[in-house]
Amino acid sequence: MLGWRGASRYYHPDYREGFLLECAAVRRVREVFGLDNLKLMIPFCRTPDEGARVLETAAAAGLVRGQAGLEWYVMAEIPSNVLLADRFAELFDGFSIGSNDLTQLILGVDRDSARVAPLFDERNEAVKRACAMLIESAHRAGRTVGICGQAPSDYPEFAAFLVSLGIDSLSLAPDVLVSVRRQVAALEAARQPAAA
DSSP: OOSSOTHHHHSSTTTHHHHHHHHHHHHIIIIISOOTTOOEEEOSOOSHHHHHHHHHHHHHTTOOTTGGGOOEEEEEOSHHHHHTHHHHHHHOSEEEEOHHHHHHHHHTOOTTOTTTGGGOOTTSHHHHHHHHHHHHHHHHTTOEEEEOSSHHHHOHHHHHHHHHHTOSEEOOOGGGHHHHHHHHHHHHHHHSOOOO
C-alpha cells in the first residue's frame, strides 16, 4: 500500500513510457472521440512538488492543464493532501477524497489485516476532521471537492456529515444511489433559507 504507486510512477524513468502511453490514450478520448469533458485525477500524490512533476510530464505529452478545458484533480488520500491543501490547490482544479486510504493512513490501520481491520472506520473523529479541513481549504481556494470512497455508501450519517460541510459531489454504490440522493436532497432543502 505504501510502495511505488500513484504519482511517483508517472515521472519515474522506469514507468515514464507507460504513463506517456496513458496520456496518448487520454488525448485520443478527448481529441478523436470528442469526449472533452473527461477530467484527469492523480492518485497518491505525496507532495506538491511531485504533483508539479506529474503535470510537467503530462504537459510534455500534450495534456496541458487548462488547455481546451482540461482539468486535473488530485486524489486526497494522504494526510499531506489535507495539511497542504492550499498548495495542492495551486496545481489542481479540484480534489477527490479517497476515504479508504485516507482512513488507513490517518489511523495507521491496514484494512486488509484481519487483526486490525475492526479499527478501520471512516467515521473516526480524526478522519472526519481531516475531511472538514480539506473541504474548507479547497473551497477557500475556489476548488471543488468530491469523494470516491465507500463511506457515503456504507454510512448514511457520513454522507450527511459531508453534505453539511458543503462537499460538491459524492460517489455512491448503485444499490444506495436513490436512497442517498433523496437524503442529500432533503438535507440541502433544509439548509435553504425560507422564501420571503
